[in-house]
Amino acid sequence: MTRALAAVGVWAALGASAAGGEWRSWCADEGSGASLGWHFYCDRAEDPPQAEPPPPPLSPGDAQSATERIEAMRRALEEARAEAILDPSPANVTAYLRLQQKTLQRAAAFSDAFRRTVWATPELDYTLRRPVGALAKQVWSDERRQARDAALARLGERYGLIYLGHAGCAGCRVFGPLLRAFATRHGLDVLAVSLTGEALEGWPEAVADQGRAARLGLGDAPVPALVLFDTETKRVLPVGFGVMAEDEMAERIHALTALEAGHDY
DSSP states (O other), rough: HHHHHHHHHHHHOOOOOHHHHHHHHHHHHHGGGGOOTTOOOOOOOOOOOOOOOOOOOOOOSSSOOOOHHHHHHHHHHHHHHHHHHHSHHHHHHHHHHHHHHHHHHHHHHHHHHHHHHEEEEEEGGGGTSSSOSSHHHHHHHHHHHHHHHHHTTTTGEEEEEEEEEEETHHHHHHHHHHHHHHHHHHHHOOOEEEETSSOOBBTTEEETTTTHHHHHTTTTTOOOEEEEEETTTTTEEEEEESSSOOHHHHHHHHHHHHHTSSOOO
């Protein structure tokens, strides 16, 4: 009892301002013999909070690429959509719509930047080669038609046209007269070859095959068939097989004889 009263007296002497810190320091010394006795129950001293170590800096190899970021956005949108479908709560649907709106806004920003760049960079503007506007497309079509007609007018200087058909071919009965009108309009010479030896519709002067198709590598070709024979290289250039309209024939002949492969698309 006397020891307890003495401790109380010490407490009063120290005053309220020193009580908190110092009595805990006494408790910390219990193991060293400075025991306060069983009347006092010291609280376990709490460890000071440890500051979390900062994350290590990202190395260049850890940074996400643009492709990975796009893939992460796509997965997030799909996950939000799936969540909204499985649990269509207002919160889930709202979250999905907000994410979708954000994605659409990114796409709109890219689309706007894309067209502005094309407008300012003529070499990247494909519509200068193949216009899409009505007025520009009409101008391009007129120029194209003139170039085709010029190529057809020069065709006989190097190329010959060979037409293959036979009397029992339904397509030949349609294509023969059409080819005759096309050849007459553009002043083209055509060698008509009948695979069966009979006259062809629109081509009464057709000659019998007698192995011509086989020698040209067209023995098994479907008919009607129209090919170009290059007198310089002695090569056969198929224009097409089956029924073709006049514009299509003109376009193909122009491409095969006047345009470099890969530059007209």
